[in-house]
Amino acid sequence: AQSVTQLDSHVSVSEGTPVLLRCNYSSSYSPSLFWYVQHPNKGLQLLLKYTSAATLVKGINGFEAEFKKSETSFHLTKPSAHMSDAAEYFCVVRGQAGTALIFGKGTTLSVSS
Amino acid sequence: ETGVTQSPTHLIKTRGQQVTLRCSSQSGHNTVSWYQQALGQGPQFIFQYYREEENGRGNFPPRFSGLQFPNYSSELNVNALELDDSALYLCASSRAEGEAFFGQGTRLTVV
Numbered sequence: 001a002q003s004v005t006q007l008d009s010h011v012s013v014s015e016g017t018p019v020l021l022r023c024n025y026s027s028s029y030s031p032s033l034f035w036y037v038q039h040p041n042k043g044l045q046l047l048l049k050y051t052s053a054a055t056l057v058k059g060i061n062g063f064e065a066e067f068k069k070s071e072t073s074f075h076l077t078k079p080s081a082h083m084s085d086a087a088e089y090f091c092v093v094r095g096q097a098g099t100a101l102i103f104g105k106g107t108t109l110s111v112s113s
Numbered sequence: 114e115t116g117v118t119q120s121p122t123h124l125i126k127t128r129g130q131q132v133t134l135r136c137s138s139q140s141g142h143n144t145v146s147w148y149q150q151a152l153g154q155g156p157q158f159i160f161q162y163y164r165e166e167e168n169g170r171g172n173f174p175p176r177f178s179g180l181q182f183p184n185y186s187s188e189l190n191v192n193a194l195e196l197d198d199s200a201l202y203l204c205a206s207s208r209a210e211g212e213a214f215f216g217q218g219t220r221l222t223v224v
Contacts, residue, residue: 044203044215090155099169101213103155
């Protein structure tokens with residue numbers, strides 16, 4: 001069965017410093033992986049997706065993620081954090097049947113000035 | 114903002130009651146899926162509808178049921194509400210296995 005594990009429940013950074021949100025996945029086949037962001041009182045927004053093309057995926061708002069099969073990881077990075085990046089981030093894998101999205105438990109990103 | 118709208122935004126129900134949540138999908142999308150997000154957790158897949166047929170279901174009891182209409186809008190019905198059903202319910206629409214666009218959710222409180 002497919003699953004994702006977000007290794008940090010809370011990450012705190014200063015504005016202008018790099019962001020690293022870690023995610024490991026488990027899948028019996030080549031997975032489709034996603035990162036979603038959820039701001040308070042707002043819906044989920046897709047940041048980026050990996051679907052077996054390039055292993056380095058660029059998303060919106062300067063975020064990117066690298067698919068590493070040997071490490072079963074799909075970590076999310078951003079070179080320089082902005083205050084507006086403070087939110088909940090979810091690593092997601094598509095289920096084997098191709099219907100369900102399977103979410104991790106989330107990582108809360110805090111950005112201080 | 115996505116084109117997915119959910120109603121109502123908030124509601125409070127009593128244990129044992131029934132509730133219906135509604136979702137209007139984004140134009141051109143024929144697939145709707147529903148998720149339950151408990152406080153402090155990631156969303157959990159309830160079920161998905163494709164062209165008015167349920168084509169996938171998560172680990173939720175039968176008292177969670179749904180419908181999809183010819184215009185691809187959808188309803189989520191929950192019978193015999195329990196306190197643990199208190200959560201944010203999210204609807205997402207897509208074209209088959211394309212990108213899922215989420216609505217802002219309905220916050221259900223069961224007392």
